[in-house]
Amino acid sequence: MTLFLLLLFYILVPAFIIYLTQKFPLVNKLGSVAIAYGMGLFIGSIGIFPARSEGFEVLLGTSFILPAEQAQSLFESGKITLNDLIRNRISSMQTTLSDLSVIIAIPLLLFSLDLRKWLKMAGKTIISVVLALISVLIVIYAGFFIFKDKIIDPSDVAGMLIGIYSGGTPNVAAIAKALEVDPTLFVVVNAYDIIIGAFCLFFLITIAQRVFLFFLPAFKKKSELDQSIDVKDQTDDIDDYSGMFSKDAILNILAGLGLSVLVVGISVFLGSLVSKENETTMIILSVTTLGLAFSLIPRVNRIKKTFQAGMYLIVMFCLIIASMADLTTLFRIEYLELFLYVFMAVFGSLFVHVLLSMIFKIDADTVIITSTAMVYSPPFVPVVAGALKNKEVIITGVTAGMAGYVLGNFLGVFTGDFLAGFL
Numbered sequence: 103m104t105l106f107l108l109l110l111f112y113i114l115v116p117a118f119i120i121y122l123t124q125k126f127p128l129v130n131k132l133g134s135v136a137i138a139y140g141m142g143l144f145i146g147s148i149g150i151f152p153a154r155s156e157g158f159e160v161l162l163g164t165s166f167i168l169p170a171e172q173a174q175s176l177f178e179s180g181k182i183t184l185n186d187l188i189r190n191r192i193s194s195m196q197t198t199l200s201d202l203s204v205i206i207a208i209p210l211l212l213f214s215l216d217l218r219k220w221l222k223m224a225g226k227t228i229i230s231v232v233l234a235l236i237s238v239l240i241v242i243y244a245g246f247f248i249f250k251d252k253i254i255d256p257s258d259v260a261g262m263l264i265g266i267y268s269g270g271t272p273n274v275a276a277i278a279k280a281l282e283v284d285p286t287l288f289v290v291v292n293a294y295d296i297i298i299g300a301f302c303l304f305f306l307i308t309i310a311q312r313v314f315l316f317f318l319p320a321f322k323k324k325s326e327l328d329q330s331i332d333v334k335d336q337t338d339d340i341d342d343y344s345g346m347f348s349k350d351a352i353l354n355i356l357a358g359l360g361l362s363v364l365v366v367g368i369s370v371f372l373g374s375l376v377s378k379e380n381e382t383t384m385i386i387l388s389v390t391t392l393g394l395a396f397s398l399i400p401r402v403n404r405i406k407k408t409f410q411a412g413m414y415l416i417v418m419f420c421l422i423i424a425s426m427a428d429l430t431t432l433f434r435i436e437y438l439e440l441f442l443y444v445f446m447a448v449f450g451s452l453f454v455h456v457l458l459s460m461i462f463k464i465d466a467d468t469v470i471i472t473s474t475a476m477v478y479s480p481p482f483v484p485v486v487a488g489a490l491k492n493k494e495v496i497i498t499g500v501t502a503g504m505a506g507y508v509l510g511n512f513l514g515v516f517t518g519d520f521l522a523g524f525l
Contacts, residue, residue, distance in 0.1 A: 104188070105195055112199060115141065116417040120343050136296050138417045139289070142424025151192055152185035167193045196426050200285075203419040204275045205369070205385065209362040209393030210412030211272055211507060213402055227498045230464050230472040231505045235513065237454035238267040238447070238476075245446045246521050252439040257525060258283045259291060259440065261518025263447040266295050268476055268510030272416050275423075277514035280386040285426040290437060292420075294444040302448050303478060306470055307489040314466035318459055321467035321492060343410050351407050358408035365392045383515055390511045448477065471495040475503030 119137050123130040129137070154162070161176065162168065168176070173190045176182045182190075242263050250256040258281045265273035274295075278288045345351050369388035373381040396402045452473055459469045467490050474486045483499030 105191060108192065109195065109199070112418055112422050115421060116414055119417055119421075120414065124343055134413070134417045135420050138420035139293060139296065139424045142421045142426075143289070143293075146425040152189045154189055155183050155186050158182045158186040158189075167197055170194065193426070196422050200419050200422040200426075201279060203415040203422070204272075204279050205366050205389050206359070206362050207272060207412040207415035207419070208276055208386075208389045208511075209365040209396065210358055210408045210415065212390070212393035213358060213361070213397050213405060213408040215394065215397045215508070216403060227468065227472065227501045228505075229462055230459065230468050230498075231476070231502050231509075233458040233462065233464065234451070234455050234472055234476050234502070235268060235509065237458060238264060238451040239513070239517075240454055241450040242267075242447055242517065243521070245443050245450070246524075248446075249439050249443045250521075250525065253437075253443060254440075255284065255287060257281075257518050257521040258287065259443060260521050261514045262288070262291050263444065264514035264517045265510050266291075266299075266444075266447060266477065267451050268506040268513060272412070272507060273510035273514060275416060275419050276386050276390070276511050277518065280383045280511070280515045281518040282382060285423050289424050289426075290440065291444060294441050295448070298441075298445050298448050299477060302452065303474075303486075306474055306486055310470050311466055311490055314456060314469060317456060318466040318469060319463055321465040321495065343414075346407055346410060346414075354406045355408070355411045358405050358411055361396060361402060361405075362393075365389055365396065368392060383519070386511060387515060390508065394508055467492050467495050468498055471499035472502040475499040475501075476506045 116134070116138065119134050119141070122137070123132075123134050161182065167173075168190055170191070173182065173187055177184065177187045242260050245263075246256055246260045253259060258278075261277050261281050262274050262283065265275075265277040274288075274292060277283075346355070366385075366389060369385045369392060372388045373385040376384045455473060456469060470490065471483060471486060475483050483503060487495050487499060
């Protein structure tokens with residue numbers, strides 16, 4: 103009964119969170135992901151989950167859960183307590199549900215990507231995206247060698263930080279799954295990113311344009327937007343969850359979910375063809391590749407509300423994974439270097455991006471909107487574009503954000519695996 107109620111909580115609460123963001127502008131500014139993290143951390147910290155005994159902690163070692171049969175056998179032999187057994191079942195359900203939510207979400211997020219249309223009008227966006235990715239690679243790799251002896255699992259952290267600057271939470275979740283990152287480490291990195299990212303977003307919305315104009319050219323407005331691109335159609339729908347529970351929307355979402363499950367099934371099969379240690383990585387990269395491939399099919403690309411369904415699952419993932427973490431870890435002095443690494447990733451990457459943009463003469467507004475899309479994901483693009491008083495860069499930002507979704511998983515997983523060889 104406890105597991106069933108917890109399952110309902112994880113499935114239904116994201117709907118409540120999204121409702122709050124749609125109903126109240128102030129809550130919307132916080133964002134559904136940040137709220138999900140906060141609620142998850144609260145649930146995980148108030149003691150509603152049974153505490154693990156010291157003996158069970160020893161048996162777990164570096165693992166998060168034990169196989170059900172092994173846990174049952176240990177309980178029957180008196181080596182672990184009933185609370186340990188219940189906690190193991192809860193942790194097993196949390197792990198399974200978080201894994202499913204993120205791998206099913208990835209194709210749903212990609213199905214709505216109109217790659218042909220965005221590539222046709224991308225212009226300097228592609229250059230700015232490439233410069234942003236080069237910037238984050240430079241900073242993350244440099245930070246790895248600075249902090250690798252001072253933080254835990256530095257290669258995993260580096261892989262996740264690549265995801266932070268190339269698509270935000272969906273990418274970080276996928277990369278963490280591929281690299282099999284400890285849930286507590288995942289939450290700590292994301293919590294620091296939310297804190298630091300809030301200051302970075304405030305900077306981008308307020309004075310970034312005036313500061314960057316000292317170094318970068320001003321945006322040259324076109325006489326009119328490309329008439330083949332419907333700005334409202336391409337942007338307003340990104341963060342529009344209205345009507346998700348209407349009959350037509352539910353049918354569309356079910357169709358999208360069916361296709362996403364098919365993609366996951368094919369990816370799991372492909373994962374079974376490689377070694378066990380590379381299986382998860384193969385599944386994540388296959389899901390990303392196949393999701394992008396399916397987006398090129400017009401009938402799939404036109405399915406409504408797939409992006410929102412994918413984000414719903416990402417919010418669910420954040421709620422689950424945060425509830426699995428220990429809130430006290432955020433305030434441990436040994437995580438100071440980790441905080442500094444995340445700070446370096448966010449602001450250092452932005453600094454290097456500006457330097458490279460000076461060389462390639464990318465305008466200030468394009469740099470700001472590209473950085474916004476890459477770090478905070480497309481839903482934040484219209485907000486920052488409004489602060490810039492430049493509607494023309496909205497499509498630029500959406501293009502950059504979607505490019506980040508596609509490329510971030512590959513770069514993050516590669517970085518995590520590659521840098522592990524230096525430990």
